[in-house]
Amino acid sequence: MLYLLIVGPIVAGVLTLLFKEKDTRLLTILIQLALLFYALHIFIDVRLNGTLFNYMSHVPEGLAITLMADAISTVFVLMTSTLFLVMMIYAYHKVYFTTTFGFLFLVLQALITGLFLSTDLFNLYVLLEVSTVTVSILIMINKEKQAIYDGMIYFFVNVIGTAFLLFGIGMLYRTTGLLEMNAIAEVLPLVEDSRSLFLAFAFMMTTLSLKTAVVPLFSWLPKAHGTPSAPPVVSAILSGLYIKTGVYLFIRFSTMFSAAIAIQELFLVIGFATSIFGFVMALGQNDIKMILAYSTVSQIGLIMIGLTMGAEKAYWGSLFHIFSHAIFKSTLFLAAGTVYHYYGTRDIRQIRGVLKAMPLVGAAILFGVLGVTGAPFFNGSISKYMIAYGSKDPLIQFGLNLINLGTITYFLKFSTILFGKDERAEEEKPPKEDKLSEILLLVMGLFIFISGVFGPLSVDWIFGYETEIFTAGYFEKGLVYLLMLLAGTGLYNGVIKESGVLDDISHLELTFNAIITAMTGNFIFIIGYLYWVFY
Structure with missing residues (x-):
């Protein structure tokens, strides 16, 4: 009954509307927890017994509206259930967690799950249209x-x-x-x-x-x-x-x-262009959320590269990077929201001393940055290692190194918020976020590290793909990372920071x-x- 994964969040959202005068947030989280366990059950069932089909009408196969859970879609559904549970816990005590917001947010979960499970093209069109409306309202909700x-x-x-x-x-x-x-x-x-x-x-x-x-x-x-x-x-x-x-x-x-x-080579080129353009634009930003937004553009380009490279290892590396990106980018955006709440600004030049002011949030940001830049022992390093080993073409290797150098450079800029001294007077500082949110961020950060330390095991458990990480190759990638860290530091401090070379294009849209x-x-x-x- 795959449709329960779609209907469940809608039912929870309707309950929040029906009982407006009562606090239904705890009930909503309990339903989310039940959906997570059911998604995990489906994931294990598919792993043991193969692809599951749920036909929504009694007509011949191929004509029936069909939901399909296979080795890839179940991972995406499990990821969806996990992240929405995390988001609901994070937002539990926030003022914006109203009944209207809760309903729309849960409807979005149902729509995303439907996009991952549906195999009917017209259903996909409808789900995309309704999700567009839902996302638009969530963006404008304030x-x-x-x-x-x-x-x-x-x-x-x-x-x-x-x-x-x-x-x-x-x-x-x-x-x-x-x-x-x-x-x-x-x-x-x-x-x-x-x-x-x-x-x-x-x-x-x-x-x-x-x-x-x-x-x-x-x-x-x-x-x-x-x-x-x-x-x-x-x-x-x-x-x-x-x-x-x-x-x-x-x-x-x-x-x-x-x-x-089949024109994978076209999308391979588009992937490189997207990734390079994304990191160039990220380098020119001073808004912490805009840096993260353009970082997403760049990372999507990297994912497209792995998917279209034509190598099995790179393909599964891209899928693992989708998983890794979901974790570290969610962590960084939530942490950015927490930092904005405390500092009252999103201007990276006015935020300093996050590690000292908010140690748990600062640690989560550090883990997220190490993950997205592909630091050794973090999940991003495993996915990037697999993508890089998908091709020995020198041009592709150069392009991947250039992308990682760009990623390291703009996150060096982003990381300046962690250090230094907060110059504001104590009376100007608003109260910090609730401790539960900060602990949750730290747990997400630790998961970035754990899923990297046990990288090959994570890839096998999540996608059922056995990969071997060669010690010599991984050590080499670690040395390359350190060299790029040094190069990125010099590039940021010597060129970008002082010259303002990217100021003119930072607002290009x-x-x-x-x-x-x-x-x-x-x-x-x-x-x-x-x-x-x-x-």
Whole structure:
């Protein structure tokens, strides 16, 4: 009964609305805990017995609305249940945890879970549309001017972007007469002329390019993830988890089309361009949330590189990086929210001494930074090691080292908030966050370390993929990391910090009209590339 994982959060959300005058937060968390255990049960069942299918109607296979739990989707669902439980505990005593917020947040959980389990293309379209509305409201929930602007940009851009998906689904249905992805994958090899699939493929991949925020369709992400007044748990879920729905659908759609259309090399190049552009933009930011938002753009680019490199180890390394990124980016966004609450600013130049002022939060930030930069013994190092060993091509290795150097450099800038002296007078300092939130952040930080120390075991347990980490190779990567740390320190202090070389481009972003134009251009480019490659 896979649908319980989708219905459960909605039921919990409805309860928060029905009992407005009573505190239902504890009940909501208990339901979340039950959903987590059920997701774990499904995960173990799939690992032991193979893929599970849940047909929602009594019609032939391939026509029925289907939910599917396999080795990949169960990991994403388990990750969703875990992160939403963590977010609900973190937000338990926060003033923004109202009945309306609780309902919308839980509905978003149901929609994300549905995106990971559904194999029906039209269902996926509906889930993406409704999640767009839900996320937009969550971004604007505090009704501040900037939040409303950011939320509306996000809404209109993504609604138009999802329309591309609908066009693609319609064209694919006209060709195959099917909407179920597994059934479509079986019949596509029978299509005589692959040109009949080009429009459908280009429309659908344009939507996914937007949803994953790759170059040039990235501008909406910093607005949505870095909105000043959005609750920290919203930014954490958007950057740590929701963005992964686009990556997941990219995996599914690429598999579905693989027998007829396979252009991984194009998305490999796009992945490199996205990752490099993301870290360049992150270097120019002074807002702690904007640094993290552009970091997500860069890390998504890295994930796309591993997925399209054509090597099994890199592919599973990217999947593990999705998992790792969900943990350390959620930790960093929640910690950034806590720091903002205490310091009253998000300007990195005005925040100092976090480790001394808030030791638990500071430690969590340190663990998160070490994770995202790929420091030895942290989870990011394992996933980056696997991606790097997917190819011996010197150009690819150079590109991966350049990306990691950029990541280390902008997080050296971010880490300046940990040290130094807080110059504010004691009477200016607001009360700290509740101790439960700080302890929770530390636990998340420790998990980044533990899942790295036991990296190969983590990959095997989570994805069922056995990988070997060679001591000599891992030691070499550790030395490279130290050298890049030194290079990044010199680059930041000697060039970026003093010269302000990136100030002019730090505010570069596309307007609404430019994003729509870029979306159209992206569609035309994919069509042209398909004809160039295949004919």
